[in-house]
Amino acid sequence: MQSPTLREALAALRRAPLLTGLSAGMVALALFVAGLFGTVTHNLQVALQSVEDRVAVVAYLDDGAGPAPIDRAVADLEARDDVREVRYVSQDRALEIARAELPELAELGAGLAENPFPASLEIVLQDGGADPDAIAVVAQAAAAIPIVEDVQYGQEWVDRLHALRRLTGVAVMVIGAAFAVVGALIIGTAIRIAIFARRDEIYIMRLVGAKDAFIRRPFLLEGAFTGVVGGAAATGLTWLTYQTLHRFLEDLSWIPSTWVVGGIAAGGFFGMLASAVAVRRHLREV
Amino acid sequence: MIRFIRVTKEYASGAAIEDVSLDIGKGEFVFLTGHSGSGKTTTLKLIHLSERPTDGEVRVAGFSSIRTTPRDLWKLRRKVGLVFQDFRLLPGRTAMENVGFALEVTGSPPKAITPKAQRLLSQVGLASKSERPVEQLSGGERQRVAIARALATEPLVLLADEPTGNLDERATRGVMDLIWEINALGMAVVMATHDLELVRRYASARVMELDQGRLVYDSSGVDRAVTHTT
Numbered sequence: 001m002q003s004p005t006l007r008e009a010l011a012a013l014r015r016a017p018l019l020t021g022l023s024a025g026m027v028a029l030a031l032f033v034a035g036l037f038g039t040v041t042h043n044l045q046v047a048l049q050s051v052e053d054r055v056a057v058v059a060y061l062d063d064g065a066g067p068a069p070i071d072r073a074v075a076d077l078e079a080r081d082d083v084r085e086v087r088y089v090s091q092d093r094a095l096e097i098a099r100a101e102l103p104e105l106a107e108l109g110a111g112l113a114e115n116p117f118p119a120s121l122e123i124v125l126q127d128g129g130a131d132p133d134a135i136a137v138v139a140q141a142a143a144a145i146p147i148v149e150d151v152q153y154g155q156e157w158v159d160r161l162h163a164l165r166r167l168t169g170v171a172v173m174v175i176g177a178a179f180a181v182v183g184a185l186i187i188g189t190a191i192r193i194a195i196f197a198r199r200d201e202i203y204i205m206r207l208v209g210a211k212d213a214f215i216r217r218p219f220l221l222e223g224a225f226t227g228v229v230g231g232a233a234a235t236g237l238t239w240l241t242y243q244t245l246h247r248f249l250e251d252l253s254w255i256p257s258t259w260v261v262g263g264i265a266a267g268g269f270f271g272m273l274a275s276a277v278a279v280r281r282h283l284r285e286v
Numbered sequence: 287m288i289r290f291i292r293v294t295k296e297y298a299s300g301a302a303i304e305d306v307s308l309d310i311g312k313g314e315f316v317f318l319t320g321h322s323g324s325g326k327t328t329t330l331k332l333i334h335l336s337e338r339p340t341d342g343e344v345r346v347a348g349f350s351s352i353r354t355t356p357r358d359l360w361k362l363r364r365k366v367g368l369v370f371q372d373f374r375l376l377p378g379r380t381a382m383e384n385v386g387f388a389l390e391v392t393g394s395p396p397k398a399i400t401p402k403a404q405r406l407l408s409q410v411g412l413a414s415k416s417e418r419p420v421e422q423l424s425g426g427e428r429q430r431v432a433i434a435r436a437l438a439t440e441p442l443v444l445l446a447d448e449p450t451g452n453l454d455e456r457a458t459r460g461v462m463d464l465i466w467e468i469n470a471l472g473m474a475v476v477m478a479t480h481d482l483e484l485v486r487r488y489a490s491a492r493v494m495e496l497d498q499g500r501l502v503y504d505s506s507g508v509d510r511a512v513t514h515t516t
């Protein structure tokens with residue numbers, strides 16, 4: 001024999017499969033929109049991350065700097081925790097790069113008597129060190145080295161990039177929360193209807209002395225079930241959409257599995273919470 | 287076992303019960319009479335705490351209207367069986383299922399439910415019709431199912447609000463005899479009725495009369511002051 005709670009919840013499902021299915025479907029749609037938004041945000045963050053990974057501090061060196069001070073500067077900088085790698089770019093190499101990137105220079109450069117490009121150190125930061133303050137610290141350290149003439153790191157767009165990442169993070173949270181509320185409202189309404197359909201039974205239960213927790217349980221189960229099913233269906237829809245788009249946009253990446261699991265779990269949790277609110281309100285009225 | 291201490295119940299429309307004090311002991315049979323609107327139903331509601339007094343205190347089976355929280359109400363409800371004029375059975379279910387439902391939701395072990403429901407239905411004389419949907423039962427039979435359900439939690443008192451109000455003469459007698467029998471087994475009964483014929487027929491019962499929310503007559507008080515009667 002099944003537990004009475006489970007049986008009541010299943011009976012409710014059997015009695016009103018349309019209601020449960022419909023609300024799960026609506027929850028799925030709401031969470032699907034959240035899933036699409038999550039996909040976009042995730043990919044935006046991936047893109048921004050790869051740009052940030054390329055953020056480097058460039059320290060231009062005195063033309064007269066000898067090999068020994070340069071080696072020492074490289075060693076000093078690489079010893080830092082926030083620096084991953086330091087690459088030395090000689091004057092010749094700088095000219096080569098410039099020629100490769102700008103063909104016009106190739107012709108022009110042939111006539112140059114003197115190499116106009118300074119030697120430099122490209123300082124690559126550790127992962128996650130690309131926030132403006134961390135960069136500024138490294139830049140200052142580099143500037144303090146005697147053979148370093150000038151330090152550049154595109155301060156302005158590092159700031160902007162950082163702000164953009166923060167903004168998308170906040171946006172995904174706000175929109176995610178908004179759709180979670182929409183889902184919870186849908187489930188709450190469905191549970192209210194389910195409670196209404198069973199109001200006679202609830203009345204009798206209270207009269208003969210069933211515990212409130214006992215009355216509440218099947219509805220909580222139903223709410224959680226609706227939320228989880230909605231969340232899973234939303235994941236499926238998002239996945240299908242992702243697969244379709246992936247054919248055209250190969251770089252598109254799938255949202256992290258923690259987001260998926262978190263989304264479905266949140267669906268179940270909010271479903272249960274919405275049911276709890278609906279049942280509590282009803283029990284207070286009877 | 288039931289005690290009202292200067293109980294007043296006010297609704298927005300006015301006082302339904304006003305300054306009522308009473309005492310009902312274990313195993314008593316009490317008729318609660320009075321005109322329509324005199325406060326009989328309200329008194330029964332106060333006893334099972336579906337209404338709380340606006341003033342005074344109701345004490346039932348060790349539970350106080352002042353201290354019992356909504357969370358603990360189920361404990362009181364299991365000590366108080368309820369029967370109504372309109373039966374309030376769950377439609378679409380058999381007699382058996384209606385009684386079994388009460389057992390199940392009050393935590394009877396699943397295996398014990400069927401035999402116990404069967405026994406309760408035999409007690410009210412419905413063993414042979416236990417598998418019938420309640421819609422296919424007569425009024426008297428439905429009231430018997432409701433009584434069986436009320437007995438499911440083995441309460442200390444049965445509260446009946448006009449239990450014969452929808453029944454014909456024969457069915458009324460049957461249901462009354464059943465309730466009388468249950469009382470003889472030791473369960474207190476408080477029955478609201480305005481059927482004075484009924485009250486006269488069961489003359490050994492205690493009678494309380496309400497008028498406009500006040501307790502204006504109590505036969506046990508009269509007994510004690512028998513010299514005052516003419």
Ligand SMILES: Nc1ncnc2c1ncn2[C@@H]1O[C@H](COP(=O)(O)OP(=O)(O)OP(=O)(O)O)[C@@H](O)[C@H]1O
Binds near residue numbers: 298301
């Ligand atoms: N929920 C309520 N809200 C407001 N007033 C109420 C409510 N319930 C009862 N009353 C009023 O309280 C008074 C007593 O009502 P009650 O139902 O106790 O009477 P009664 O003796 O059971 O009457 P009847 O014999 O018709 O069943 C009436 O005046 C009624 O209008």
Ligand SMILES: [Mg+2]
Binds near residue numbers: 326327
């Ligand atoms: Mg009444």
